[in-house]
Amino acid sequence: MRRNWEAIWLVAQREFKDQLRDWRIIVPMALLVLVFPFIADDTTRQAVSFMNRYGGDLILDRLVPFVILIIGFFPLSFTLVVALEAFVGEKERGTIEPLLSSPLEDTQLYLGKLLVGVTTPLVFSYLSMGIYLLLVSRRDVEFPSAYMLALIFLLTLAHAVLMVSAAIVISVQATTIRAANLMASFVVVPVAFLLQGETMLIFWGNEDVLWFAILAVILLSGLLVRLGLAHFKREYLLGREIDTLDFKGMYRLFRNQFVGGARSILEWYRVSVFDAVGKMKQPIFIVIALGAIAVLAAYFWVVAELPSYLSHSPERMEDLQKMVGDNIALLEQFQEHLPAPLLFFYNTRTTIVFLLMGLVSFGTLGLTLFLMNFALIGGVLGIAQLIGFSPVLAFAAGVLPHGLFELTAVILATAGTLKVGALLVSPNTERSVGEVLLIALADWFKVFIGLVVPLLAIAAVIEIYLTPVLIKLAFPFL
């Protein structure tokens, strides 16, 4: 363990020294770090004067934490170049081979580079934030609490780890520094969006929610580090002088995995689709278990917490029951407003959104969306219970008939998305990240086309034509 840390530190230390000796890195960074807090301080002064003139106390209170967050982000974005060229830079300068032919382990090399990549931007960010805090302490504006400051410093750390872990993955996979730098936008832009979301949380006023952002960012960073390590291959860093896009090869790989050597539709289902489902047993189990927990948690939370927000008077209950009755009366026109093909289209689109969200988050965002949908079912059943309907009957009549198909389809799609993420972060030095992704996508699409789409089609027909009838039968008094 100690030897491991020593080796990681050795790799990092050499690079730190290298950076400190390169004035082309230090001078621009130092200048930007020093200048930006002064600009931000002046902006704060003008914003404070504007707010004081027109009123806006809440914004004023949250202005400084927001500016600190932004100031922390700027050095991260321009010092990212250090991480981006961690491996590919050494490759281009020809210094990578002696390092790779040494007894340093992959993890030691990788984490050493990660440590430098995170520390350098973070030092500059914290320096910039510190200078700004010093400047702002002289102004007549509310200084953020220690708790808020701790949260923002932690959030900046999480951003640094996230951006650098993504940059290092790029650095391992890219063939030239130029290509790696061009990819920087794929790191900076998503984090900038994330920053906007966090800014909303700061202005919204519930800083405790920032903990979720910190945890989510750290989770994602962990997965990115795992992805990088799983596909770290010394061979890649030595070979591949020029990358060529082999579309034919990509198509062949996808097609072979998708078809699985089948010569007919029946054989395809037998040897390819069901085989893929068989390999998804573990994610299917996880998705079902988490889905069940989400339904139950939402149901019990609604039953326990909602009454304190709702007036529980008999008149109010009557109103609510009447509202539900009116809505159910609308079910007769349901087919006109939402024909089955349109519902099928919406559900299919949602499933694809699960996949897309899952692709950028190793399956986690896809799973989150799935859980939110399941929590919604639990919530609706909880409300049914609160307003005096049987939740079991509501589930049996309103969810189960089409849910049997729709929920199965969504569970399969989400499990597939989770599997894509899991494959990406699983060690596989035999194949490149691109190849693993293509194979995982081929598996996802064969389950999607072979099972999910037909199930969603059946579910849409049942939901439009059968479910309203069953609801009316179950609740004839409405």
Next chain:
Amino acid sequence: MIECEDLSKKYNGSFWAVDGVSLRVQPGQILALLGQNGAGKTTTVRMLTALISPTRGWARVAGYDVVRQPQEVRANVGMLTEQHGLYMRMTGEEYLEFFGKVYGLDAETRRKRSQYLLEYFGLTDAARKRCGEYSKGMKQKLALARALIHDPSVLLLDEPTSAMDPESAQLVRNEIARLRSSKRTIIICTHNLAEAEALADEIAIIYRGRILLNGPLDELKRRVLGPVEYEAQFAEPFEVGELRLPEGVEVAFRSATSLRFRVEAPLAVNPQIVQELTSRRAPLVSFQEVSRKLEQVYLKTMAEAQGGAYAA
């Protein structure tokens, strides 16, 4: 010791960069791996350093399997890479110190080894200069010092004397020879055939990933260029045709003042020829083996491999 059997590497699913290479280099031996650019020398060496994994075959270096024990292999190999790979903003001293730490040497050993190597390669005065300020030759010497810092039992050297002035190249060759005498196992990849001839105990010629020839130089010369040739030179014209040459002698060339012949068993036959010349009172000036260079072996082998004729 280095041994490999059927070592092969396939790229892009179809291109065999190395195809069925089998080698065995004993401790105290130097093998020169010769071949054109892109023949597979570097790929072979990289597989032997456990940098890339073989598609087929196996290799053991310093007693360790390159696939199953890559860390142990790397710890016991000193590798001089094609590019010197120096960190330009580090000083020579720092560079050796860094790699000494990477190889897990203690502080005292690091200091001693660095001092010895810097002194040996004449870099002591430049030890505190940044590598970026070094000349090409100095960079190459420092890179070699790096490969030797942990006193490895196996050395894989890619063009060890390229870019060096003659004195430095001689210094490096001497060091390689010294390492051989201290029972190190060494493979040199080089285009410098004179150097390979001077240093190597065994030669392997690789072409398009396959070993065309492998063995001790004398044996390769016999196999490729035929039996050893000898030449007798005379002070004045002499009637060579009247000589009664023993069986097994094949005359390659004759003129009024010289005779060149090939013989399978020189130890038995040459004394008879000398006796015949003496009895005939031939005005003999010299009688010696015709020198044959590795270059001839290499060029002939390559010409044959490429389907062409070799013009000596």
